[in-house]
Amino acid sequence: MAKWARPLLLGSAALLAAPCGAAPTPPAFVATRHRIDMDGYSFKLDGKRVYIWSGEFHPYRLPSPDLWRDILQKMKAAGFNATSIYFSWGYHSPAQGVYDFTGVRDMDRLLDIAAEEGVYVIARPGPYINAEVDSGGFPLWLTRHAVRNRSDDPAYLTLADEWMAKIDAIIARHQYSDGRGSVIAYQVENEYYRGDQPSARAYMEHLKAQATAHGITVPFIGNHDANFVSGTGALKVDGWDYYPQGFDCSHPDVWKPVPDMAIKRVPDQPLITPEFQGGAFDPWGGPGYPKCATLINDRFASVFYKQNIAAGATLQNFYMVYGGTSWGWQAIPQNYTSYDYGAAITEGRQFDAKYAEDKRIGYFTQAVAPLTMTVGARSARLDNKAVVDIARRNPETDTQFHYLRHADSTTNAVDNVHLDLSIAGRRYKRVPQAPDTAITLNGRQGKILLAGYALGPTTLVYSTSELMTHASIAGREVALVYGDAGQPGETVLRAATRPTVEVLDGTVAQDWSDGDLRLNYTHGGIARVRVSGAGFTRPLLLLIADKDAAATFWRRDTAAGAVLVRGTHLLRGAVLAGGTLDLSGDTGSDGSFEVFADAGTIRWNGVAIHGRTTPSGSIAATLPIAQPVRLPALAWQMHEEAPEIEFGFDDSGWTRADRTVTASITKPEALPVLFADDYGFHTGNIWYRGHFQANGATGITLKAISGGKAGAVSAWLNGQFLGSIKGETLEKTFAFPAGAVKAGGDNVLSVLTVNMGHEEDYDDGSENRTARGLTFATLSGGTGPIMWRLQGVRGGEALVDTVRGPMNNGGLFGERSGWSLPGFPDRGWQPVSLPASATKPGVTWYRSTARLALPKGQDSSIALDITDDAARPYRATLFVNGWQMGNYVSQLGPQHRFPIPTGILNSNGANTIAIAVWNTEAGGGLGRVSLVDLGSYRSSLRVAMVPSPGYKAGR
Numbered sequence: 001m002a003k004w005a006r007p008l009l010l011g012s013a014a015l016l017a018a019p020c021g022a023a024p025t026p027p028a029f030v031a032t033r034h035r036i037d038m039d040g041y042s043f044k045l046d047g048k049r050v051y052i053w054s055g056e057f058h059p060y061r062l063p064s065p066d067l068w069r070d071i072l073q074k075m076k077a078a079g080f081n082a083t084s085i086y087f088s089w090g091y092h093s094p095a096q097g098v099y100d101f102t103g104v105r106d107m108d109r110l111l112d113i114a115a116e117e118g119v120y121v122i123a124r125p126g127p128y129i130n131a132e133v134d135s136g137g138f139p140l141w142l143t144r145h146a147v148r149n150r151s152d153d154p155a156y157l158t159l160a161d162e163w164m165a166k167i168d169a170i171i172a173r174h175q176y177s178d179g180r181g182s183v184i185a186y187q188v189e190n191e192y193y194r195g196d197q198p199s200a201r202a203y204m205e206h207l208k209a210q211a212t213a214h215g216i217t218v219p220f221i222g223n224h225d226a227n228f229v230s231g232t233g234a235l236k237v238d239g240w241d242y243y244p245q246g247f248d249c250s251h252p253d254v255w256k257p258v259p260d261m262a263i264k265r266v267p268d269q270p271l272i273t274p275e276f277q278g279g280a281f282d283p284w285g286g287p288g289y290p291k292c293a294t295l296i297n298d299r300f301a302s303v304f305y306k307q308n309i310a311a312g313a314t315l316q317n318f319y320m321v322y323g324g325t326s327w328g329w330q331a332i333p334q335n336y337t338s339y340d341y342g343a344a345i346t347e348g349r350q351f352d353a354k355y356a357e358d359k360r361i362g363y364f365t366q367a368v369a370p371l372t373m374t375v376g377a378r379s380a381r382l383d384n385k386a387v388v389d390i391a392r393r394n395p396e397t398d399t400q401f402h403y404l405r406h407a408d409s410t411t412n413a414v415d416n417v418h419l420d421l422s423i424a425g426r427r428y429k430r431v432p433q434a435p436d437t438a439i440t441l442n443g444r445q446g447k448i449l450l451a452g453y454a455l456g457p458t459t460l461v462y463s464t465s466e467l468m469t470h471a472s473i474a475g476r477e478v479a480l481v482y483g484d485a486g487q488p489g490e491t492v493l494r495a496a497t498r499p500t501v502e503v504l505d506g507t508v509a510q511d512w513s514d515g516d517l518r519l520n521y522t523h524g525g526i527a528r529v530r531v532s533g534a535g536f537t538r539p540l541l542l543l544i545a546d547k548d549a550a551a552t553f554w555r556r557d558t559a560a561g562a563v564l565v566r567g568t569h570l571l572r573g574a575v576l577a578g579g580t581l582d583l584s585g586d587t588g589s590d591g592s593f594e595v596f597a598d599a600g601t602i603r604w605n606g607v608a609i610h611g612r613t614t615p616s617g618s619i620a621a622t623l624p625i626a627q628p629v630r631l632p633a634l635a636w637q638m639h640e641e642a643p644e645i646e647f648g649f650d651d652s653g654w655t656r657a658d659r660t661v662t663a664s665i666t667k668p669e670a671l672p673v674l675f676a677d678d679y680g681f682h683t684g685n686i687w688y689r690g691h692f693q694a695n696g697a698t699g700i701t702l703k704a705i706s707g708g709k710a711g712a713v714s715a716w717l718n719g720q721f722l723g724s725i726k727g728e729t730l731e732k733t734f735a736f737p738a739g740a741v742k743a744g745g746d747n748v749l750s751v752l753t754v755n756m757g758h759e760e761d762y763d764d765g766s767e768n769r770t771a772r773g774l775t776f777a778t779l780s781g782g783t784g785p786i787m788w789r790l791q792g793v794r795g796g797e798a799l800v801d802t803v804r805g806p807m808n809n810g811g812l813f814g815e816r817s818g819w820s821l822p823g824f825p826d827r828g829w830q831p832v833s834l835p836a837s838a839t840k841p842g843v844t845w846y847r848s849t850a851r852l853a854l855p856k857g858q859d860s861s862i863a864l865d866i867t868d869d870a871a872r873p874y875r876a877t878l879f880v881n882g883w884q885m886g887n888y889v890s891q892l893g894p895q896h897r898f899p900i901p902t903g904i905l906n907s908n909g910a911n912t913i914a915i916a917v918w919n920t921e922a923g924g925g926l927g928r929v930s931l932v933d934l935g936s937y938r939s940s941l942r943v944a945m946v947p948s949p950g951y952k953a954g955r
């Protein structure tokens with residue numbers, strides 16, 4: 001049975017909840033076709049409106065399929081009902097006509113997991129994706145095709161169609177519309193702003209026609225800023241990408257103001273943001289991702305994401321919610337390996353402060369149905385000019401949404417405000433009503449005040465606390481509201497007769513007048529109020545939390561009703577059936593745990609919990625917590641490399657540089673063409689050896705392109721070091737040392753280059769075809785030609801290591817000889833202690849075996865740290881069990897920490913760490929290298945090792 005035919009329950013009410021990391025056993029297959037449509041308000045699934053709260057995730061940046069489940073569970077737990085996924089053409093295709101969808105490239109498996117976890121998918125297969133990935137997602141072999149990228153050039157379309165046919169077939173197997181998965185939308189191309197050009201429209205139309213022919217039935221959407229709303233190439237909805245803070249994280253406390261999305265509305269289309277800023281990328285030598293996380297922090301989410309809600313957006317996708325790792329040579333020249341992005345879930349799979357804010361807002365969008373159909377409404381009158389109210393209203397229910405923020409959205413000022421509200425025919429001239437209280441807005445804070453809302457058995461007249469979620473659970477309505485600790489709150493409920501109010505916990509004052517029950521309190525911890533009485537069809541349990549306490553709640557919707565959990569590090573799944581509730585998730589150092597559910601038996605990670613019933617009608621218990629993690633110190637061995645430097649090295653098997661034409665947009669200054677891509681070497685280090693006769697040569701001028709400012713070249717003549725060039729512009733004339741040239745016969749130049757990634761093609765100028773490697777070489781003093789050969793990754797485009805794929809390796813001798821792989825016989829290598837000393841220019845390898853015995857049943861995230869003296873000039877390429885997990889440039893940084901995905905790293909066994917160091921000059925090194933624990937939790941997550949080949953002699 002094909003995987004995608006696995007039974008899935010994808011009802012419109014609740015998607016299937018997987019119980020834990022292991023594959024869930026789904027109930028009977030319901031191959032129900034679903035209707036997906038939309039109008040000027042929102043997407044509708046089977047006619048039911050849905051707020052799409054979505055997080056961007058790139059599977060090619062996390063090479064461990066079981067961790068895809070981890071990320072999607074973490075998203076789901078934060079209220080994300082959807083994920084937006086780029087599929088990267090180049091990740092799957094090492095050569096024209098060759099495609100791989102196995103192992104870490106198994107996109108059927110990814111889409112199965114999304115469906116199992118109940119997460120809708122917005123599929124974004126390109127063919128161009130940008131995404132700060134090499135060539136913007138184009139395959140590296142496309143550098144050999146002089147086509148007009150991203151256009152209706154038939155030669156380009158033929159190549160693009162090859163990919164589209166493959167990826168569309170996979171996406172088509174997982175469409176919600178067909179009852180076979182959770183894909184609800186398909187984005188055509190990426191940020192393509194050429195709506196004014198007929199040929200661009202023809203291109204879009206072509207991609208749509210192809211997708212349709214390949215079986216795509218879900219709506220076509222775009223992030224082309226409304227370039228394709230009608231006419232040829234029109235999409236069902238074409239939305240807006242927004243990065244209001246830009247990408248310079250160096251001044252993370254300086255904010256640019258909030259944009260007004262409302263003016264972007266296209267008639268009859270829902271307002272959507274296929275990409276809204278969820279972080280930022282960081283360049284080589286940049287300030288580092290913690291700064292990006294500060295720039296795009298929880299306060300940013302509070303002001304900007306709520307502003308989008310107030311503008312009427314009903315699909316918000318955040319780019320990124322999990323960034324991950326541009327492992328191998330996937331990064332673009334501008335960026336280093338980490339693609340942490342300062343996102344809500346860090347590269348090492350930990351929660352950033354923004355995660356809690358995404359969750360508070362996300363839960364609100366999922367719980368409050370009237371939000372999916374709103375129109376702009378008149379703002380309330382306020383008594384403080386520093387604050388504005390942007391209001392919306394549901395025309396059917398008359399529910400009001402008042403978004404309060406500072407008029408100057410960037411201010412750090414704290415302000416108090418009162419509102420004049422009219423709700424259901426009654427006027428509240430001064431909200432909050434209680435004397436000596438106000439709504440306080442901290443600097444850079446937005447609040448959505450909800451009014452006139454049907455809250456289960458009652459009507460919420462208004463609350464100055466924000467509503468996070470509510471649900472009918474075990475015969476009562478449980479509602480969770482929150483505000484800043486220490487700030488006052490006021491919640492008013494409507495009742496026909498005076499209800500009974502029991503304050504179960506905390507201090508809450510009540511006032512009854514004219515059908516309004518007014519509750520006043522100060523946020524702090526969790527106050528609990530039970531409201532019941534004649535006017536109530538069922539009691540209301542109001543949980544009034546401060547912001548942090550609110551974030552300790554998790555909600556899941558099961559086929560048998562909602563479940564609310566307080567405590568634990570993470571709730572991954574909940575299955576409620578026959579009165580038994582199976583919860584799965586993670587605990588850290590805090591075992592406190594409380595469950596609100598209609599269940600007789602509660603199990604946590606498969607073990608029955610014997611808790612006590614609380615006055616709130618919940619079950620409280622203490623869960624087992626995580627065990628400490630001990631990591632071994634690493635012992636190292638080293639081996640000198642780079643025989644290519646030596647005069648006598650046999651390069652006769654290397655590729656001869658003999659081409660006279662190139663597909664590159666870089667014009668060769670001389671022939672033959674030296675550009676590495678033209679010879680099928682597209683990644684990492686590329687060696688050149690040039691032979692010439694003495695002829696009086698006194699030096700050599702070399703030009704090379706690595707891409708970006710982390711470039712480098714080193715050169716030797718007949719084994720003698722000439723020097724290195726570093727940086728963006730790689731151009732230098734090296735004088736030959738006295739006596740270095742052999743008077744008669746052959747002389748050999750050995751030149752080591754590196755490709756730091758191909759350019760993206762954002763402006764569709766075929767920038768991916770900018771040359772890489774050596775671009776020009778000429779002898780000074782001499783006249784003779786140089787005969788060049790070059791060498792890159794083993795096999796070139798005829799990839800040898802198909803498991804680790806087309807971006808994993810370059811052409812270092814050690815890589816070509818298996819030194820990066822587990823099982824390579826390194827017994828003869830020389831023991832060494834780090835930091836390394838007495839290094840000479842060239843390449844040296846270091847290997848270590850890390851035997852890990854981490855606590856079983858725990859999810860530990862481990863990283864490799866390099867501690868260094870920044871003055872030591874060297875570059876390092878890091879391999880863990882043969883997988884290239886990082887590129888390091890000591891003087892540039894800023895990355896010193898390299899998270900290794902579990903599954904690549906074996907938590908319970910031996911791990912081979914191999915580091916290739918390129919000393920661009922003497923006095924380079926390798927700093928201290930150690931393993932660090934980024935977070936370890938007792939967890940239901942189970943991660944299998946990713947099968948990958950080790951060293952084989954004589955391969």
Ligand code: IPT
Pocket residue numbers: 129130131132190191241243275281319
């Ligand atoms: C937007 C791209 O669509 C996306 O792929 C990624 O590159 C993102 O930028 C930045 O991380 S393009 C937008 C900046 C105009």
